[in-house]
Amino acid sequence: MIVWFLRRMFALLATMLAASLFIFFMIEVLPGDPAHFMMGLNADPAGLDALREQMGLNATLPERYMRWVLALLRGDFGISYTYHVPVRDLIVERLAVSLPLAVYALAISILLAFPIAVFTASKAGKFADTLIMGGTQIGVAIPNFWLAMLLVLLFSTQLHWFSAGGFPGWQAGLLVAFKALTLPAIALGVPQAAILARVMRTSLIETMGEDYMRTARAKGLGQLQVIWRHGVRNAMIPVLTVIGMQLSFLLAGSIIIENVFFLPGLGRLVFQAVAQRDLVVVEGVVLVLVLAVVLVTFMVDITYHLVDPRLRRPATMRRTK
């Protein structure tokens, strides 16, 4: 277990190093001079040069990469070209929106998907199953931004129950902040729930053919009880994989939803930064996102071990079983 853990840690570090190299050089070769962008159409050439010097854009690429990585190791992400504040602060500020939003959306996804999956699996092949699975097919097909617009039309501009967007910040109160994230989380979570429900249903139906399920039924448990107590846990491996992927997607991929609801999340930060050639910010955010994805995958691996005791035994023993 420890060897396995160390090996995973090493892979994680190697991934991060490769990602940092890739990100830095990919972004720095983009055409477009950040200084020019800041100064506009009437810019004075001498002023431009002064600004470029100030921003450290006149050094060579490898020099700048080394400077960037060494600073990163000290936890210094650099200073944003456009905002003139530390990139780390920007990322932390934005994570305070993106992370809760992702978790909220994932919670909605799971809360909807689990009961649907259990119910449809227990009624597999019956009319209710066909009907609900048809519904999830629609859920998978609906683009989340379109769902977002429908939600805004109904709950904001018609009913005035929710704001059409924006995020007042956590200091405005927990309830207020959660309320601001509710429509975006639904828009993000519902299509994910449809995907998750379908994966879980399939996995459950597979498990249902196992011997231990028959034993459980023979004990006299009802169909739903059998699935809840014995089926769900055994069907978890593919479900966990999908949940892990969904969390990564929700963290990094909510940019369109953030635009529709004008939320100050990571996605919009990176989108704006790319357009304004705020390279330091782009590099920092992308690296943080890579780290998040790698960590989530890592955590999913660990949960496999927790959920499935068979994986905890060393590989050699498993083979001799």
Next chain:
Amino acid sequence: MLKNGMVIAFLFLLLACSPATPPSGVVLGMQLEPPGLDPTRGAAGAIDDIVYANVFEGLTQIAEDGSVKPALAKSWTVSPDGREYIFHLQKDVRFHDGSVFDANDVRFSLNRARAPDSVNAQRGLFAPIMDVEILDPLSVRVTLNKPVGDFLFNMGLGDAVMVDAASANGNVAHPVGTGPFRLERWQKGYAITLRRNEGYWGKKALSETIKFVFIADPAAASAALLAGDVHGFAGFPAPENLPVFEKNPRFDVLIGASEGETILAINNGRKPFDDVRVRRAIAYAINRQELIDGALFGRGIPIGSHFSPGHRAYVDMTGIYPYNPQKAHELLTKAGYPDGFSATLKLPPPSYARRSGEIVAAQLNQVGIRVKIENIEWAGWLDQVFANKDYDLSIVAHTEPMDIGIYARDDYYFQYHSQAFKALMEQLTLASDPDERDALYRKAQRMIANDSVNGFLFQLVKMGVWDHRLKGMWKNAPIQGAPLRGIYLEN
């Protein structure tokens, strides 16, 4: 499962019914978030939209009709030769951090803007300043190396606001000015809140707070207005939704003139565009009304030269090359292109450019100019088109006020080199009599229209949509940014 669903629905309703926090003070929507809040550093228009005349003030201020009004300078005298300005400053003015504003700050601000290492985007405006001399704590003499006709106008631009030496470098994130509002909070990526400056030297602002919320997506902007999250947009980004607001009695819609001349930029330095006949053919091939209807939903003013129709010196030049594809074809034949030629059209991201690009391309195709459209992003546009002049045609709005002088620049991206025009601009710089200046401006408009330097398409309009209860918003936009001291929400 049913229980589960009911719990979720219940929680949702609970959230929905929780007291909505009504916005206190005025909330304005803006499409773009400014990169920083220092108007003397960087050219982004969004900076001025927030801080100009609200957080920072200059010696003079530009009024809604484009005229120059006193601000931190309560009066001034100009020497007969037009080279010496004596500014008399307002007394008892304090910066937001409590330090006193006086002649020292004027000297510091002007010297900072014209210094060799200055990062002011309009440093050229300060170049004629030879000396800034303190006469007493409340008067300053500014000496120029040549008379500059619109010096007082220039001093009223956001780039020329007064800053304090102690706080100047921090203004990007923590602006410290003398204006009627001070920065309260910047929630990056979401909103900026200004609070009334209770120690303001002049008439205090009517609204206690003004919050700017950044909404990039046009559909989201409409939704935010309809939901009541924002009270107004000074520049509304969705012309296609205007009819909805015009019909709704809850809202006022005001269409005003802006300074945004939208042009089909032509690379005059490249073949075949170096031939004036080709450029005129392009002018004849363009149907402006079709463009305005198609790209701006009918909200635009046709122009025939590079000048704002809102200005008193404006001459309507749209008639010299009216839409006439037959004539365009004849001119192309005379220039040696009876079968036309191929060209690329590079388009920056704003919707006015992308939409009119499609239409212009179709119109040019009709006279035999085979246009290939290339969509690029802003940074790419600045790099390829603006800096490296690697383009045939492009569409962009020039939003700087009174910027016809760019046609006299040597290395500008139009690549238009006319000695006659340069001489004319030289004359204009020296002229200070308003009538004489107007006459020169008219001559300049005719000259570039005649040379058909660019395709002149339309003037962007300023589309303001705001809540009926919101009073005091400006209709026109003579420069970027407008004072918000007088706006308030009626009960």
